[in-house]
Amino acid sequence: MAIRFVEIKASENPEALNAEWVILENDGKAPFNTRGCGMTVGRRGSAKKSLLGIIDPGFVLAPGQRMRMLTGNPGTQVHGPVPEDGVPNYHLFLPRAYILGAGTVLTLVLRGLPVSKAEYDPAQPHGIAAVPAKRAT
Numbered sequence: 166m167a168i169r170f171v172e173i174k175a176s177e178n179p180e181a182l183n184a185e186w187v188i189l190e191n192d193g194k195a196p197f198n199t200r201g202c203g204m205t206v207g208r209r210g211s212a213k214k215s216l217l218g219i220i221d222p223g224f225v226l227a228p229g230q231r232m233r234m235l236t237g238n239p240g241t242q243v244h245g246p247v248p249e250d251g252v253p254n255y256h257l258f259l260p261r262a263y264i265l266g267a268g269t270v271l272t273l274v275l276r277g278l279p280v281s282k283a284e285y286d287p288a289q290p291h292g293i294a295a296v297p298a299k300r301a302t
Contacts, residue, residue, distance in 0.1 A: 166227065166279050167191065167192035167193035168189055168190070168191055168192070168193070168197055168281045169192055169245070169269065169281050169283075169292060170185075170188070170189060170190075170273075170281055170282075170293055171188045171189070171190045171231065171291035172187065172188040172292055172293070173182055173186075173187050173202055173264060173271065173283060173291070173293055174186050174187075174264075174287045174292055175262070175264040175266070175285065175287065176232040176236070176245075176262055176264075177256060178245075179234050179244070179261070179262050180240075180243050180244070180245075181237075181243075181245035182217070182235070182236040182237025182238070182244040182245070182259065182261070182262060183235050183236070183238075183239070183244045183245040183246060183250040183266055184245050184246075185236040185237070185262050185263075186233050186234055186235045186236065186248075187233075187253060187271060188231050188232065188233050188234075189192075189226065189231065189232050189233050189234065189273065189281070190226070190229075190230070190231045190298070191226035191227065191228055191229065191230055191231075191280075193204075193220040193228055194228055195228065196225050196226065196227050196228065196261060197225065197226045198223060198224075198225050198226075199220045199224055199225070199226065199273075200220065200221060200222055200223030200224075201219060201220070201221070201223065201276070201277075202220045202223065202273055202274060202275045202280065203216050203217070203218065203219045203220065203273075204216070204217045204218070204220070204221070204234075204257075204271060204272070204273055204274070205217065205271070205272045205274055206263045206264075206265075206269060206270070206271055207269075207270045207272075208265075208268055208269065208270065209268040209269075209270055209284055210268075214270075214272070215242075216258070216274075216288065217257070217259060217263055219272035221257075222301075223264070224253075224255050231252050231253075232252070232253050232254075232255055233248065233252045233254045233255065234252065234255050234256075234257055235247065235248075235254055235255070235256050235257065236257055236259045236262060236263065237252065237256065237257075237258070238256060238258050239254075239256055239258070240260075243255065263284055266285070266287075267285060267286055267287055267288075268285070269284070270285075271283055271284075271285070272284070282294040287289075288295045297302045
């Protein structure tokens with residue numbers, strides 16, 4: 166599977182949950198159904214992770230397709246407006262922000278196994294930290 170995070174955006178206002186999101190993209194050749202997948206959040210260097218919840222009913226990512234997963238609820242005015250830029254939106258209906266600054270590690274999991282992983286870095290253009298190159302041994 167070639168599901169990857171292409172953008173992580175934290176909200177500057179902790180109540181504006183629709184301003185916090187991640188965008189997933191399917192780089193593979195087959196559709197990917199997110200039903201039953203979960204999202205974990207942790208910190209760089211820590212083994213402790215929290216499961217944000219299970220994505221249900223989920224959505225299908227066709228090859229080459231992107232989906233924005235927003236933290237908030239589209240019907241809650243205090244969560245702010247929903248972005249409308251051509252990328253489809255999927256709401257997680259979470260009660261609070263989960264991107265806790267630089268070093269936050271997000272992992273999309275399916276049945277406990279990682280599907281995709283990314284680290285938040287606000288200094289990068291799309292909010293994703295560069296993956297360090299593996300050293301040859």
